[in-house]
Amino acid sequence: MIDYFFPNGFPPTMWSSALAFVGLVLGILCLRYISGDNYPYPPGPKGFWYIGLPSSKVPSKKFWLTYIEWGKKYGDLIHFSRFGKHYVVINSLQAARDILDKQARVTSDRPHARVDELYSSSLLDALVLTAAIPYSDKWRKARKLFHQNLRAEATVQFHPIQSQKIRSFVEGLVLSEEALKNQISTLSQKIMFLSIYGLDISNNKEDMPARTRETVESVDDRIIPGLDGYKYIPFFHLLPSWFPGGRHIAAVHAVGEIISEAANNPWDAVQQQIKSDGHHASLIAKLLSETDPDDKEEMDRIKYFGFQSIAAAADTTMSAISTFFLAMSLYPDVQSKGQEELDAILGKGRMPTFDDRPSLPYIEAIFREVMRWHPALPMGLCHDSIQDIAYNGYYIPKGTSIYVNIWAITHDPSVYKDPDQFIPERHLHKDGNINSILAYGFGRRVCVGRYMANDTIWLTIAATLAAVKISSLPNENVEDYYSDGGFCSPNTLPFMTRKVESAPPTFTPLSPLPTAYSTPSASASASTSAQPLSRIPYPLSPIPIA
Numbered sequence: 080m081i082d083y084f085f086p087n088g089f090p091p092t093m094w095s096s097a098l099a100f101v102g103l104v105l106g107i108l109c110l111r112y113i114s115g116d117n118y119p120y121p122p123g124p125k126g127f128w129y130i131g132l133p134s135s136k137v138p139s140k141k142f143w144l145t146y147i148e149w150g151k152k153y154g155d156l157i158h159f160s161r162f163g164k165h166y167v168v169i170n171s172l173q174a175a176r177d178i179l180d181k182q183a184r185v186t187s188d189r190p191h192a193r194v195d196e197l198y199s200s201s202l203l204d205a206l207v208l209t210a211a212i213p214y215s216d217k218w219r220k221a222r223k224l225f226h227q228n229l230r231a232e233a234t235v236q237f238h239p240i241q242s243q244k245i246r247s248f249v250e251g252l253v254l255s256e257e258a259l260k261n262q263i264s265t266l267s268q269k270i271m272f273l274s275i276y277g278l279d280i281s282n283n284k285e286d287m288p289a290r291t292r293e294t295v296e297s298v299d300d301r302i303i304p305g306l307d308g309y310k311y312i313p314f315f316h317l318l319p320s321w322f323p324g325g326r327h328i329a330a331v332h333a334v335g336e337i338i339s340e341a342a343n344n345p346w347d348a349v350q351q352q353i354k355s356d357g358h359h360a361s362l363i364a365k366l367l368s369e370t371d372p373d374d375k376e377e378m379d380r381i382k383y384f385g386f387q388s389i390a391a392a393a394d395t396t397m398s399a400i401s402t403f404f405l406a407m408s409l410y411p412d413v414q415s416k417g418q419e420e421l422d423a424i425l426g427k428g429r430m431p432t433f434d435d436r437p438s439l440p441y442i443e444a445i446f447r448e449v450m451r452w453h454p455a456l457p458m459g460l461c462h463d464s465i466q467d468i469a470y471n472g473y474y475i476p477k478g479t480s481i482y483v484n485i486w487a488i489t490h491d492p493s494v495y496k497d498p499d500q501f502i503p504e505r506h507l508h509k510d511g512n513i514n515s516i517l518a519y520g521f522g523r524r525v526c527v528g529r530y531m532a533n534d535t536i537w538l539t540i541a542a543t544l545a546a547v548k549i550s551s552l553p554n555e556n557v558e559d560y561y562s563d564g565g566f567c568s569p570n571t572l573p574f575m576t577r578k579v580e581s582a583p584p585t586f587t588p589l590s591p592l593p594t595a596y597s598t599p600s601a602s603a604s605a606s607t608s609a610q611p612l613s614r615i616p617y618p619l620s621p622i623p624i625a
């Protein structure tokens with residue numbers, strides 16, 4: 080055979096190339112052996128060599144349910160790959176704690192494909208969003224800014240805004256002709272725009288909130304495991320837009336443009352007001368007043384802190400509040416029990432305030448059941464590993480995108496009896512061992528807006544139950560009410576009528592909205608009286624049993 084192709088003998092250069100190739104293969108095999116790659120990957124669906132799982136086989140609709148099904152076959156850890164990128168889905172709390180909490184030092188990165196760097200052309204600086212920034216000093220600084228302004232003690236500053244906006248939301252529930260889901264989305268956005276930018280929007284259809292929602296809708300591929308696999312095809316980022324697949328590149332540019340606009344519009348509005356009035360009552364204006372305008376890095380950090388707060392809160396908070404309304408319409412007994420508690424503790428028609436929270440255990444239990452029953456992000460956001468990991472005899476290579484199936488964990492029948500049922504009573508246990516909220520994710524990347532979200536959702540639940548009666552919907556296949564995608568929320572919602580037995584709700588006068596902002600320091604705030612959150616620390620403590 081060799082004689083046929085090389086009648087003059089095998090050329091020496093070919094020999095050396097062949098030897099070099101064999102040496103390279105052996106070298107790679109040795110390196111993989113030494114690096115611990117002799118463990119197998121966790122089990123999972125097999126695809127084709129290099130391509131891995133074809134996109135048609137990647138679960139994209141109600142994918143959290145598919146991973147529970149796959150878990151029955153493969154176990155708590157499921158592995159698959161796409162174009163050399165590895166994905167692991169975790170279906171159990173133990174594995175999530177072991178891998179994302181205990182090994183947080185090596186599992187707190189986010190995915191970054193070369194093509195993501197194209198965002199930079201329109202965003203000035205690549206990967207500016209805290210949720211997307213790789214695990215680095217840049218992320219630490221961005222996260223610190225969030226922590227300073229949104230930690231438990233600091234979020235008390237938003238209580239007057241939350242109270243005022245939730246109050247008008249509840250007043251409008253019976254009267255408004257707007258679809259309930261839109262009213263909820265408007266509430267979530269109103270609270271955030273006023274809290275962060277001091278901007279009082281009237282509706283979620285206005286340009287600024289509409290842009291924010293557009294951004295959220297454009298990042299589904301970061302939420303659904305494996306959907307971003309195409310980004311790892313070698314040289315993918317170099318494809319011209321007319322080439323098959325090139326439309327993805329155009330899409331990346333488009334997302335960059337949307338994010339830029341969504342971030343710039345409210346930022347410019349605040350700057351303009353500061354210029355014309357000399358001051359502005361907003362958290363962003365306060366942060367700006369403390370920053371050197373020539374410090375571009377810090378100015379960008381503040382700008383994207385503002386934008387990301389709005390974007391991260393928009394659909395998640397809306398989803399949780401919508402889930403509450405759906406649950407009340409499917410479980411009228413739970414609704415009645417909540418209303419009975421409010422009437423008994425506050426008196427009929429009195430609107431609850433944050434100070435009432437510790438004395439309303441059943442309302443607290445409804446809130447925690449909402450967060451368990453249908454988490455807004457059923458599989459959270461993925462964490463990438465920056466080192467090879469060996470776990471329970473399996474190999475998780477460096478660069479793997481690790482997702483936790485939060486939905487699977489909060490529906491584990493060995494922990495939550497009848498997990499598909501909405502049963503607030505399950506949280507009323509003295510040991511409180513099951514009522515920590517897992518919907519906010521894990522490890523060092525755990526949701527940094529969780530205290531603010533908790534407050535908005537809790538007060539909306541309490542105030543709604545105090546003021547209105549929620550109509551019933553048939554309790555058949557609950558999942559049919561929900562959307563399929565990465566951000567999950569009910570599509571059908573009930574109607575409202577005023578509670579018949581009570582007069583129109585009475586409101587305690589609210590303190591005026593702030594005209595200047597101050598972020599309480601950790602030590603100073605611990606002793607003030609307006610500290611419901613210091614009594615409800617995170618992870619949430621057991622609910623007091625009356």
Ligand code: HEM
Pocket residue numbers: 209210211222225229387388389391392395396399454455456459460461462518519520521522523524525526527528529531532
């Ligand atoms: C019901 C409401 C919310 C839910 C269910 C939720 C859930 C989550 C989840 C699952 C993550 C990923 C955690 C992980 O990587 O393990 C996350 C991250 C994040 N959330 Fe939330 N969130 C909510 C509201 C908010 C609000 C109100 C804000 C801001 C005011 C916010 C800001 C963020 C940010 C900035 C991150 C990225 C953190 C990082 O990568 O370091 N979230 N959230």
